[in-house]
Amino acid sequence: MAENPEVARLIPAGSGAEHASVERLEELGIVGAGGGGFPAAVKFKTRVSLVIANAAECEPLLHKDKELLLHGAEPFLRGLRMAMELVGAREGVVGIKEKYHDIIDALENAAPAGVRVVALPDCYPAGDEFILVHMVTGRVIPPGGLPKDVDAVVSNVETLINMAVDRPVTHKYLTVAGAVHTPVTLRVPVGITIGEVIEAAGGVTVDDFGVLLGGVMMAKPAASLDDPVTKTTGGIVVLPVTHSLIRRHNAPWLQVKKVGHSACDQCRFCTEFCPRFLLGHPIQPHRAMQSLLFNQGSDASVATLYCCECNLCTMFACPEDLDPKTVCVQNKPVARERGLTFKGDPKSIEPLPMAEYRRVPMRRLIAKLGLGEFNNEGPLKTHTFAPRKVKVLLKQHAGAPAIPVVKTGDRVREGDLLAAPEQGKLGARIHASIEGVTTVTSDAVLIEA
Ligand code: SF4
Ligand code: SF4
DSSP states (O other): OOOOHHHHTTSOOTTOOOOOOHHHHHHHTOBOTTTTOOBHHHHTSSOOSEEEEEEOOOSTTOOHHHHHHHHOHHHHHHHHHHHHHHHTOSEEEEEEETTOHHHHHHHHHHOOTTEEEEEEOSEETTTSHHHHHHHHHSOOOOTTOOGGGGTEEEEEHHHHHHHHHTSOOOEEEEEEEESBSSOEEEEEETTOBHHHHHHHTTOBSSSSEEEEESOSSSOEEOSOTTOBOOTTOOEEEEEETTSHHHHHHHOOHHHHHHHHHHHOOOOOHHHHHOHHHHTTOSOOHHHHHHHHHSOTTSGGGGGGTTOOOOOHIIIIIOTTOOOHHHHHHHHHHHHHHTTOOOOSOGGGOOOOTTGGGGOEEHHHHHHHTTOGGGOOOOOBOOOOOOOSEEEEESOOSSSSOOEEOSOTTOEEOTTOEEEEOOTTSSOOOEEOSSOEEEEEOSSEEEEEO
16 A cells, blocks of 8 residues: 555544544545545434445446545545444445555454455446446445435545534535646645646647546536536646547537438447447437437337436447437436436346446446547646636535625635535535635635735
8 A cells, every 4th residue: 555644644633533423424525536526424323233435436437436445444444334333334335446456455354343445347337326326235226216215335545534523514525637747646735727727637649639427428517717616526638739639529419310310220239239228228228219210208208308418328328429328318318308207117127138248348448439649647746726817606506506605705715614505405505615705706705815
């Protein structure tokens, strides 16, 4: 295990708290740091017998969870124990890729009573909650369901560390990868621009580039280098503007629809590789493609409701370079509006016998995506950020935007409360990530140092 004291200090020791409460999680503004942004206070308000720590990081090029475990095993395991206590779980499981032998050994040596490590195959999308729960427990979460439906709660590595650190969430760990001089994992203030974070990774190595936020498979293209980092930004990937992934993520819906309509030969490869289909869920992306021939919202659309948007059908399976994932995404609201839903018996759902053999190894996925030259270790490194300004968004979590509790012109210090959820609505508190003077806008609180 690497032990660089400066790097280890990047994971604050915090108060050393041993116990958590949902009220405390609410106070600290902790949300799912893996990308979902679901408020932890709501997730942990349940009783289940198993907590699964999701360390199955499977977005190509991103390594922040691996790095956090390498340097922060103690707060991580403490956070896992706190989560178990909170939900009354007897058992905690760390689901981590089998390739990380050193980390697995270290976790097994340090694991407290009731916690064990499960080594997972290096495949995509091992980090999808439904797939992870099945690989760890053999149970299948029903379509549209939650892990608690099968007596479990799943939480990301960074979320559990945030619980143990026991401070307001003001910073985010993320990997900067792709066409940058120094691919790296950093701890950055929430609200800093992605442009400043890319500079901290040594800057861009190509003239014309695009930026994908959150990885490459489930990415959201950045609108501009001024976009702020949020509590759910797990990665920033820079790629040459000519790279097929940038082209793919920027393709307009009309183009996706027209090409899909004329070129899909119904070969079913998208369905045969779909991880949720293989889990036995009622999703068949080739049927969603049929809806382009007729009308969206046809009965074929029910097959899209349970798509997790992992993008494997589009990025890996389709031999025609079509985009069934986007067709599923576009169909979902139409299907919801029409009240289409799965009417079968959830208990009858069983994984398909070939599921195990259709797993997509990361190595093959990275090659298929043309990312071989950008593969990296993403080591956690120190960097002193001193932004003159941050933009802390009011909505960086599942639910409704938070309501500001500060006014323009207020002076705040790091950790001060900026905004809180409206009474009775799902949401999370937002805190200042730097010291300075606030400006309140319709969607954010700006802080000028
Ligand atoms: S894999 Fe591509 S061509 Fe084949 S059915 Fe799916 S979308 Fe159509
Ligand atoms: S994105 Fe494609 S492969 Fe992934 S769950 Fe949806 S339909 Fe299946």
